[in-house]
Amino acid sequence: MSINPSWFITGTDTGIGKTAVAIALLDALSARGITAVGLKPVAAGCVWEEAAWVNDDVRLLQAHSRLPVTLSEINPYAFEAAMAPHLAAAALGVLIAFAKIKTAYDALRSRAAVVIEGAGGFLVPLGPEGSVADCCALLQAPIILVVGMRLGCLNHALLTVEAIQNRGLTLMGWVANQLDPHMMAFEENLTTLKEAIAAPCLGVMPYGAPTTESSAWLNLEPLLK
Numbered sequence: 001m002s003i004n005p006s007w008f009i010t011g012t013d014t015g016i017g018k019t020a021v022a023i024a025l026l027d028a029l030s031a032r033g034i035t036a037v038g039l040k041p042v043a044a045g046c047v048w049e050e051a052a053w054v055n056d057d058v059r060l061l062q063a064h065s066r067l068p069v070t071l072s073e074i075n076p077y078a079f080e081a082a083m084a085p086h087l088a089a090a091a092l093g094v095l096i097a098f099a100k101i102k103t104a105y106d107a108l109r110s111r112a113a114v115v116i117e118g119a120g121g122f123l124v125p126l127g128p129e130g131s132v133a134d135c136c137a138l139l140q141a142p143i144i145l146v147v148g149m150r151l152g153c154l155n156h157a158l159l160t161v162e163a164i165q166n167r168g169l170t171l172m173g174w175v176a177n178q179l180d181p182h183m184m185a186f187e188e189n190l191t192t193l194k195e196a197i198a199a200p201c202l203g204v205m206p207y208g209a210p211t212t213e214s215s216a217w218l219n220l221e222p223l224l225k
């Protein structure tokens with residue numbers, strides 16, 4: 001078995017910057033000469049292209065992966081409907097099988113460091129085999145939590161941290177994503193989170209960072225220890 005590292009990126013909600021952070025991490029690893037690849041085990045919200053269901057996140061992860069991979073290699077489950085994955089799967093009579101996800105993960109990890117992007121938030125159900133958290137526990141990848149900095153994020157962040165800790169999983173670090181350039185008391189909220197979360201803040205992703213595609217804000221060091 002390979003010793004390539006891997007990280008599981010989860011977030012305080014859907015649409016709060018998991019893909020943006022995953023891409024920045026892939027780019028930063030690449031800049032350090034580390035061959036890395038993205039993995040999105042379950043994607044909901046896909047379009048039919050070139051005889052396959054294709055998801056924007058998966059395309060981005062593929063484009064920022066140093067390892068050449070096909071879309072299906074990095075996305076075992078792709079659903080057309082942009083809805084909760086267990087509902088999208090059930091509507092098609094599909095079981096999201098964790099063994100299939102583990103097989104995809106192991107295949108990638110034997111060749112490169114793997115940056116896994118979860119679906120939605122940490123406790124999102126994936127069907128009869130469990131939730132995103134259960135899938136994360138199976139893969140045993142240390143977690144990076146993306147906090148979408150907006151009103152309500154303290155509660156969402158601390159609930160997620162508690163859920164990670166209660167499962168005995170490793171929170172390796174977290175990212176404050178500045179989704180809203182006008183958030184009131186941004187610095188005070190940041191300080192509150194730094195004091196409350198017993199894992200390093202890997203950086204503040206500035207507003208607009210996905211457009212500039214800069215990963216200079218990201219501190220890789222705690223991840224590579």
Ligand SMILES: Nc1ncnc2c1ncn2[C@@H]1O[C@H](COP(=O)(O)OP(=O)(O)OP(=O)(O)O)[C@@H](O)[C@H]1O
Nearest residue numbers: 014015016017018019020120178206207208209210
């Ligand atoms: N720091 C930022 N500044 C400006 N826009 C941002 C920032 N972070 C994320 N966005 C934008 O917000 C949207 C959602 O981000 P992203 O797709 O990374 O979220 P996600 O958590 O991966 O969502 P999903 O749950 O759908 O996978 C995207 O359009 C992205 O470009």
Ligand SMILES: [Mg+2]
Nearest residue numbers: 018019057117
């Ligand atoms: Mg995403």
